[in-house]
Amino acid sequence: MRTLISILVANALFMSGASLAADTDAQKIADLKQQLASITDDLDDLNSRVDKTERHTALDRVAITGDFRTKAHSLHYQNVTWNPAMNVNFSDFGAKAMSGVFGDPNSATSPLGQMMMANPDLASAFQSGMLQGVMPMLLGQKTQQDIDNDIFYTTRLRLNIDAKVWDNVSFAGRLTMFKSWGDSAGVKVFDSWNSFTMDGTSSGSTSGDELKVERAYFNWKDINGSGTYLSIGRRPSTYGPPNHYRENELRGGTPSGHLVNFNFDGLTLGYDLSDITGIEGQTVRFCYGQGFESQYGNGELFGDIITKDTHLGGFNIDVINDGNHFLQFTLFGAKDVNDGFTGTMAFPTQLAGIFAPTMYQDMQKFDNFNFVTRVQPSGVIGDLYLGGLGYAYETDDDMKMFASLGWTRAEPNGNAGLFGGMLSDAIFEAELNSTGTEIIMVPKETVDSDTKDGYGIYVGMQIPAPYGKFGLEYNYGSKYWSPFTQAQDDPIGSKLATRGHVAEAYYIFDINPKMFIKLAGLYYDYEYTGSGSPVGAPMKVDDVIAGNAFSMLPVVDTAYDVNASLTINF
Amino acid sequence: MMNTYIKVGIAIAIALSFGSQVMAAEGGNPKKGKHLYKKECKACHSANSEGQELTPMTKTMSQWDRFFTRDMHKAKPAVFEALSEKDLKDIQQFLYDHAADSDQPATCG
Numbered sequence: 001m002r003t004l005i006s007i008l009v010a011n012a013l014f015m016s017g018a019s020l021a022a023d024t025d026a027q028k029i030a031d032l033k034q035q036l037a038s039i040t041d042d043l044d045d046l047n048s049r050v051d052k053t054e055r056h057t058a059l060d061r062v063a064i065t066g067d068f069r070t071k072a073h074s075l076h077y078q079n080v081t082w083n084p085a086m087n088v089n090f091s092d093f094g095a096k097a098m099s100g101v102f103g104d105p106n107s108a109t110s111p112l113g114q115m116m117m118a119n120p121d122l123a124s125a126f127q128s129g130m131l132q133g134v135m136p137m138l139l140g141q142k143t144q145q146d147i148d149n150d151i152f153y154t155t156r157l158r159l160n161i162d163a164k165v166w167d168n169v170s171f172a173g174r175l176t177m178f179k180s181w182g183d184s185a186g187v188k189v190f191d192s193w194n195s196f197t198m199d200g201t202s203s204g205s206t207s208g209d210e211l212k213v214e215r216a217y218f219n220w221k222d223i224n225g226s227g228t229y230l231s232i233g234r235r236p237s238t239y240g241p242p243n244h245y246r247e248n249e250l251r252g253g254t255p256s257g258h259l260v261n262f263n264f265d266g267l268t269l270g271y272d273l274s275d276i277t278g279i280e281g282q283t284v285r286f287c288y289g290q291g292f293e294s295q296y297g298n299g300e301l302f303g304d305i306i307t308k309d310t311h312l313g314g315f316n317i318d319v320i321n322d323g324n325h326f327l328q329f330t331l332f333g334a335k336d337v338n339d340g341f342t343g344t345m346a347f348p349t350q351l352a353g354i355f356a357p358t359m360y361q362d363m364q365k366f367d368n369f370n371f372v373t374r375v376q377p378s379g380v381i382g383d384l385y386l387g388g389l390g391y392a393y394e395t396d397d398d399m400k401m402f403a404s405l406g407w408t409r410a411e412p413n414g415n416a417g418l419f420g421g422m423l424s425d426a427i428f429e430a431e432l433n434s435t436g437t438e439i440i441m442v443p444k445e446t447v448d449s450d451t452k453d454g455y456g457i458y459v460g461m462q463i464p465a466p467y468g469k470f471g472l473e474y475n476y477g478s479k480y481w482s483p484f485t486q487a488q489d490d491p492i493g494s495k496l497a498t499r500g501h502v503a504e505a506y507y508i509f510d511i512n513p514k515m516f517i518k519l520a521g522l523y524y525d526y527e528y529t530g531s532g533s534p535v536g537a538p539m540k541v542d543d544v545i546a547g548n549a550f551s552m553l554p555v556v557d558t559a560y561d562v563n564a565s566l567t568i569n570f
Numbered sequence: 571m572m573n574t575y576i577k578v579g580i581a582i583a584i585a586l587s588f589g590s591q592v593m594a595a596e597g598g599n600p601k602k603g604k605h606l607y608k609k610e611c612k613a614c615h616s617a618n619s620e621g622q623e624l625t626p627m628t629k630t631m632s633q634w635d636r637f638f639t640r641d642m643h644k645a646k647p648a649v650f651e652a653l654s655e656k657d658l659k660d661i662q663q664f665l666y667d668h669a670a671d672s673d674q675p676a677t678c679g
Contacts, residue, residue, distance in 0.1 A: 251676070394601065
């Protein structure tokens with residue numbers, strides 16, 4: 001390059017020299033020589049700088065991009081009701097009490113005597129023969145309140161990592177930090193399934209200022225020229241279609257966002273069918289994953305592991321994906337689902353008051369302390385199946401419409417933990433603790449083990465509007481609707497997991513192609529309890545409010561979330 | 571004096587930032603661009619065809635912008651001349667939106 005320029009300049013000197021008057025030649029040549037020296041100097045400088053860039057490009061194997069979102073919510077909950085109770089087999093309790101299993105009822109020091117003294121209402125009801133069969137035993141006074149969290153700020157940082165490994169192999173990752181302002185504890189007080197910090201939700205639930213690995217997988221495409229691809233790792237299983245419209249993003253994950261918005265580890269074996277069928281974007285995928293590891297890390301060597309690994313498997317088919325039409329079919333199952341995940345939570349003092357009275361006594365001495373504890377499931381409660389069909393249409397003028405139908409089937413096996421079995425409540429039986437000094441309630445079985453089908457619908461549209469886009473969405477979930485969308489970062493709870501109605505309207509102002517402001521309002525009207533949890537029987541919210549039904553965790557009737565966010569992509 | 575420098579500097583920075591925005595493809599219809607790209611470009615730019623295989627991922631966003639503003643398909647200018655300004659804008663928008671350094675659908679295929 002430098003040689004070429006030197007020749008050109010020299011040539012110019014020669015050509016110009018011939019046409020100039022002799023008396024100015026010397027001066028001109030001197031000027032040009034000086035300019036040439038200056039250009040040469042600049043070129044040397046540029047060369048050294050380009051060398052550095054080339055070296056950097058050659059060695060920099062990872063491309064990092066990302067997005068940063070700041071969001072302000074105003075959250076309002078109506079009729080938040082807590083009316084805890086458990087189903088107790090009082091016939092079994094009576095038989096054990098009468099046969100002296102719990103000690104002498106007339107002795108104040110016997111386990112039965114102590115229980116009677118601690119629960120005088122229960123004692124008199126029991127003695128008058130009012131408690132027979134399986135009946136709810138109240139665990140606390142019903143409370144009800146409206147809650148206004150006028151301002152709640154969050155910050156989300158996502159760093160995307162991409163690397164080309166080989167011609168047909170690439171690596172992709174996403175590190176996510178999602179925190180509420182002023183809180184880096186990463187652990188919330190357990191008051192709903194949504195507040196449980198665990199593997200599947202760490203990217204969508206405020207979990208402190210740490211970067212979590214939301215995704216890390218490789219893509220090995222066109223293996224041996226067969227059109228088959230294999231991908232293994234922490235999956236791109238969050239923010240799938242049609243969720244991406246409200247996120248103002250391109251498709252953010254492989255599976256339907258209506259069914260799955262949950263981090264999980266596994267693999268995908270896929271095949272691009274479009275070359276065979278001629279239908280653009282047609283891809284069939286088999287997915288496999290493990291949602292829970294029952295042994296390693298759970299005290300395996302003590303030999304008392306009673307849970308099982310949870311394995312997932314299924315098919316995800318993009319029937320058509322041509323930029324205008326998108327049709328996706330999903331069907332998968334989760335085998336041996338447990339009554340929870342391994343995770344961390346701050347233990348609520350209120351639950352200690354009910355279930356751990358001796359611990360509660362000490363906790364009262366530190367009333368602003370919570371103990372953070374690692375929890376793991378207590379047993380296998382059954383199998384879950386999920387299916388969905390989603391269609392989205394985008395016009396050439398960027399108008400978007402979508403409809404998605406989801407189906408979930410729960411097949412409980414009759415086992416139950418503290419919060420119940422699969423979509424069924426537990427029946428507790430009274431037993432003596434291991435030292436024989438206290439009567440404790442132990443979950444023995446579920447109220448029923450019937451198969452339970454749920455369905456959800458999700459429809460929406462987004463139209464171009466001045467300075468951006470305007471969108472409307474609506475979704476409904478039935479009584480037993482149990483999708484895996486808990487990582488969706490709506491603070492009130494994943495709107496798509498709601499057992500009831502949710503309506504959302506939003507306006508997106510596109511400041512420039514890399515920045516946008518979103519104003520949104522969501523209104524939740526819950527019909528049944530336990531949205532987002534496959535554990536415990538869904539109860540009609542109106543019945544809980546009326547005091548005719550019970551729930552171990554607080555129940556929300558209606559809620560709304562008005563929010564504004566600013567997102568930049570870099 | 572210093573204030574003048576700062577003002578000039580800020581003016582240049584603003585001018586540059588506007589300039590860079592103007593550079594980015596804007597206003598084209600990427601969906602129409604996709605149809606046009608398939609119709610007009612893929613004939614020569616598929617695997618084993620006359621031109622080199624080309625996908626939106628072949629270039630970066632700014633490289634596509636340069637291609638449409640400066641290069642103008644130097645190898646065969648007639649190709650560009652045959653297309654209307656609107657069509658070119660649409661194709662540019664599609665290629666820009668899906669360039670190597672653009673947001674790509676984050677799926678595993």
